[in-house]
Every structure is written in structure tokens, then in C-alpha cells.
Amino acid sequence: xxxxxxxxxxxxxxxxxxxSISHRSIMFGAISKGLTEVSNFLQGADCLSTxxxxxxxxxxxxxxxxxxxxxxxxxxGLTQSLGVLDVGNSGTTTRLISGILAGQPxxxxxxxxxxxxxxxxxxxxxxxxxxxAKFQCFxxxxxxxxxxxxxxxxxxxxxxxxxxxxxxxxxxxxxxQVKSAVLLAGLYADGKTSVTEPVLSRNHTxxxxxGFGADIRSDGTTSSIEPEPQLLGQNIHVPGDISSAAYFxxxxxxxxxxxxxxxNVGINPTRxxxxxxxxxxGGNVTLLNERTVSGEPVADxxxxxxxLHGTDISGEIIPTLIDEIPIxxxxxxxxxxxxxxxDAGELRVKESDRIAVITENLKAMGATITPAEDGxxxxxxxxxxxxxxxxxxxxRIAMAFxxxxxxxxGETTLDDETCVAISYPSFYEDILSLTT
Ligand code: S3P
Numbered sequence: 437x438x439x440x441x442x443x444x445x446x447x448x449x450x451x452x453x454x455x456s457i458s459h460r461s462i463m464f465g466a467i468s469k470g471l472t473e474v475s476n477f478l479q480g481a482d483c484l485s486t487x488x489x490x491x492x493x494x495x496x497x498x499x500x501x502x503x504x505x506x507x508x509x510x511x512x513g514l515t516q517s518l519g520v521l522d523v524g525n526s527g528t529t530t531r532l533i534s535g536i537l538a539g540q541p542x543x544x545x546x547x548x549x550x551x552x553x554x555x556x557x558x559x560x561x562x563x564x565x566x567x568x569a570k571f572q573c574f575x576x577x578x579x580x581x582x583x584x585x586x587x588x589x590x591x592x593x594x595x596x597x598x599x600x601x602x603x604x605x606x607x608x609x610x611x612x613q614v615k616s617a618v619l620l621a622g623l624y625a626d627g628k629t630s631v632t633e634p635v636l637s638r639n640h641t642x643x644x645x646x647g648f649g650a651d652i653r654s655d656g657t658t659s660s661i662e663p664e665p666q667l668l669g670q671n672i673h674v675p676g677d678i679s680s681a682a683y684f685x686x687x688x689x690x691x692x693x694x695x696x697x698x699x700n701v702g703i704n705p706t707r708x709x710x711x712x713x714x715x716x717x718g719g720n721v722t723l724l725n726e727r728t729v730s731g732e733p734v735a736d737x738x739x740x741x742x743x744l745h746g747t748d749i750s751g752e753i754i755p756t757l758i759d760e761i762p763i764x765x766x767x768x769x770x771x772x773x774x775x776x777x778x779d780a781g782e783l784r785v786k787e788s789d790r791i792a793v794i795t796e797n798l799k800a801m802g803a804t805i806t807p808a809e810d811g812x813x814x815x816x817x818x819x820x821x822x823x824x825x826x827x828x829x830x831x832r833i834a835m836a837f838x839x840x841x842x843x844x845x846g847e848t849t850l851d852d853e854t855c856v857a858i859s860y861p862s863f864y865e866d867i868l869s870l871t872t
Contacts, residue, residue: 437853437864439841440822445688445870448697451681453478453674455859456612456640457702457732459528461672462486464648465506466495466514467536467623468667472506476674476700480859485524485548489533492517493544508669511623516542523548523591525787525829525858528613530591531560532641535617538569539624540597547592551787551829558589560617563605567621567629570596602627602663609782610755612637612706615659619645619652622661630660637755638706643731644672675702675734680860682710682760683835687867688739689719690770690843696870697724698737709749709757711737713764717744717771746773746816754779759786762836765794769803770843771816781810787858788828797825797837801844822846831858838867 458478463486465472477483479501487497487504494515496507514536523529523546530546534557537544547553561571573593602625605618615631619641622629636657646652648670651662681701688696703711703723714721720740727734744767749757757764761783768775783790795807800823804815822844827834834853841848856863 437850439838439848443842443871444693445691445696446872447870448699449866450699451676452860454677454702455482456638457674458483459486460640460644462490462506463532464644465508465669466490467511468508468648468669469510470508470669472508472669474504474672477504480861481524481857482526485526486529489521492521514540517544520545520547523552525549525551527555531613531617534560534595535620537595538564538597538621539600543594543596545594553591556588556785559609559614561589563618564621566603567600567625600625602629604630607631607633610635610637616641619659619661623663625663628660628662630658632658635752635755636706647731673730675729675732676700678702678707679759681737682763683839685714685739686763686767687839689742689744690767692741694741696739700734701737703733703735706756709753710760713749713757716747718742719744744771746771746775748776750778758782759832762790762794762832765814766836766840768814768816769798769820773816775814777811779810788830793828793833801840820844822848825850827852827855829855831855835863
């Protein structure tokens with residue numbers, strides 16, 4: 437794909453439904469009794485992987501694009517899949533479904549694409565094994581690979597579930613996927629289960645599971661759940677994904693003579709770091725029409741062209757903007773002065789090693805960037821020029837560098853933009869709808 441810098445942008449749009457919330461609506465609907473109806477579900481490849489895994493586990497799910505109907509069978513209604521559960525590119529599917537499968541009285545085999553086969557799973561194997569589940573990893577060529585041999589523990593792997601004990605887990609990482617896997621396993625345990633994280637991560641599991649009827653409580657960075665609740669199907673309206681809105685926030689701020697309104701965006705405080713960072717950089721960002729939808733805070737976001745300046749991003753804010761760091765790095769390259777990002781070592785184990793991939797691509801566009809083990813330092817200012825971008829099949833890299841290319845001098849080429857389908861299939865149509 438080729439991108440040039442000929443545009444200004446005007447108008448309004450609604451970004452697709454939130455990826456984290458869409459995944460959870462399928463999973464929690466599947467293990468609840470009765471019908472769950474989901475509107476504004478994200479029809480991205482990751483969420484479709486979640487649907488297909490639960491269909492293989494015996495759940496009837498109808499998806500006609502405008503709404504998804506899940507015919508839930510209750511906590512103990514899943515049945516063993518005949519084949520491998522294919523999680524595709526989705527870390528959220530892999531880790532959350534593992535929490536549920538840990539509580540089932542049958543074995544399940546999980547596998548995904550080449551990216552998922554490199555992502556660390558030991559972070560869920562450790563607490564779920566402590567609760568009583570058993571895991572066996574296989575190397576990609578099919579031979580059993582001893583868990584002790586690898587620090588990471590990767591897909592493909594087999595889970596043997598059943599007979600779980602409640603635990604209190606002190607998580608070494610601030611990860612909503614780890615927290616959610618343990619809490620979901622806690623639904624099947626013989627007593628209370630709790631998780632304490634070093635820094636609070638996104639809390640959609642806690643909010644939505646409580647709406648389905650679970651006895652789940654949060655106190656600071658600790659969340660606890662009681663086993664064997666009566667979960668009942670719900671109607672869920674998924675808010676727009678702030679992680680997708682982030683590309684339009686950045687586009688609105690760094691493009692000249694531009695004004696963009698993004699409607700119906702989830703602004704949960706465990707996800708709103710991009711708004712705080714944009715404001716700290718001097719961005720003209722206004723929240724309009726704030727309201728609550730399906731238990732989640734939502735607003736429309738108005739952004740206007742701004743002169744951005746550098747900022748420091750580290751500590752507790754990091755989990756609230758972890759997926760937005762590729763586009764924040766692009767904003768930093770267009771800002772005046774220095775931006776530092778630290779405490780973000782998790783970027784190394786996302787869909788790609790995002791610290792390395794952001795560095796490689798921003799350098800190719802002429803930016804000054806120094807990577808660190810847990811972040812990066814970017815000297816903003818000089819006009820970026822077009823370049824050949826390697827996306828490494830990472831959807832967030834493709835979208836962030838599309839926004840960069842739209843504001844760089846000359847032509848930018850992406851080696852593969854099809855990966856945007858993971859979280860935002862209509863990304864390029866939505867960009868075009870704003871061009872003037
Ligand atoms: C997610 C949690 C985050 C995030 C991912 C979605 C979730 O991952 O990066 O895109 O839906 O729980 P970690 O839990 O690994 O931080």
C-alpha cells in the first residue's frame with residue numbers, strides 16, 4: 437500500500453466496537469444461562485477467533501454483523517472440542533479461554549499463528565497450574581516440549597482442566613489477560629480466588645462479569661471472585677474502541693487544518709491514558725456528551741490540529757495506554773522536544789516486539805529515536821519523510837505508520853496492511869471518508 441501527504445481531514449466517524457469488551461461478551465455469554473445479545477460487536481479477526489473457539493466448545497452463536505446472539509449453556513455447559521481450538525493471532529482469546537478451560541473436566545488443545553506461537557504463556561500456566569490445571573507445550577512440529585525448557589511457554593499447548601482450588605495470586609505483571617484468566621478459573625474453584633497486580637490493568641472483566649451476576653469485587657489493585665455463581669445472559673452494547681480511536685486522535689492533532697469528531701468511544705479510566713498523554717502534549721482534545729453504556733463510560737471525542745510538545749510517560753499510566761504506544765511514538769516524532777516512554781517492557785511481547793519495530797520504522801522515516809529495554813526516547817521536530825514500512829504483520833504498527841505516512845513528506849509504502857483486519861477491518865475506508 438502507498439500513502440502520500442496530500443490531505444487534510446474533516447468530519448466525524450464511529451470507530452468499531454472495543455476489542456477487549458467484544459471478546460468478553462462472547463466468553464461470558466457462552467458460560468451464562470440463556471441468551472446474550474451483543475450489538476456493535478467488533479467484527480475483527482481476533483474476536484471472530486473467539487466466536488469460532490466457543491462454537492467448537494458446543495455453543496451456538498449467530499453472527500449477522502449487526503448483532504451477535506450467544507445461546508449460553510451455563511458454567512458447566514461447554515463440551516470438549518473435537519479439534520484444536522484455533523486462536524489465530526489473538527492473545528486475549530488464548531489467555532482468557534485458558535482460564536475457562538482450566539475449570540472444565542476435559543482436555544483442550546490450543547494453537548494459533550506464528551505470532552501467537554512466540555508469545556509468553558507461562559504467565560498464565562503458573563497461576564492456573566497452582567489452581568490445579570495441567571499444561572503441556574508442544575513445539576510447532578508436534579513433539580512435546582518440556583515446559584521447564586522454556587521461560588516463555590508457548591502455543592501450541594494442551595490444557596487438562598478440572599478440580600481447581602481458590603488461590604491468592606500476586607501477579608508479577610500488570611496484565612488484564614493474566615488477571616482475567618485467573619478470575620475466570622476462579623468461577624470453577626473450591627473457594628474464593630483473588631489476584632493482586634503491581635499496577636491496575638483494564639477492568640472490563642470485573643465490570644462485565646459483575647453485570648452477568650458474578651460475585652466479583654475490586655479493592656485497589658486486587659480483584660476477588662467467589663465460585664459457582666448463577667450467570668445469566670445479558671444485552672451488551674459494545675462502545676467504540678479507544679485503541680482504534682487513538683489513530684484518529686493522533687491524525688487530528690498532527691495533520692494541519694484538521695478537525696475530527698469520533699463518536700461513541702469507551703473512556704474507561706483503565707483505558708484512557710491516550711487522552712491524558714495527548715493533553716499533556718498540548719493536544720486540543722475535548723470530551724463531549726459523556727454517558728454510561730452497558731456499565732462502561734462513553735463519550736464523543738473532538739480533536740483539532742495542535743502544536744504538540746514532548747512529554748514523559750511512565751509508571752501507572754502505562755497499562756492504560758499500552759496498546760496506544762505505537763501511535764504515541766508517532767505523535768512524539770511530530771512533537772517539539774523530547775518524549776520518553778519507560779516501564780513499558782510489555783511492548784516486547786505484543787503481536788511484534790513493538791519497541792524494536794517502532795524504532796526501525798521511525799528511523800526509516802528520519803526520526804531520532806533511542807530504544808531502551810522498557811521503552812524509548814524520541815527527539816521530535818524534524819519533518820519526517822516517506823519510507824518503506826515493515827509492519828511485521830502487527831495491526832497496530834500498520835495503523836500507526838499509516839498516520840505517520842499521511843503526514844510525512846513524499847511517499848510511504850507498507851509491506852502489508854491487511855493485518856489491520858485483526859482489530860479494525862474498515863480502517864482505510866474510515867480514513868478516506870475524512871479526506872477533503
Ligand atoms: C487486553 C489486555 C492487554 C492488551 C490487549 C488486550 C485484554 O494485554 O494489550 O490488547 O483484552 O485483556 P495484557 O493483558 O497482556 O497487558
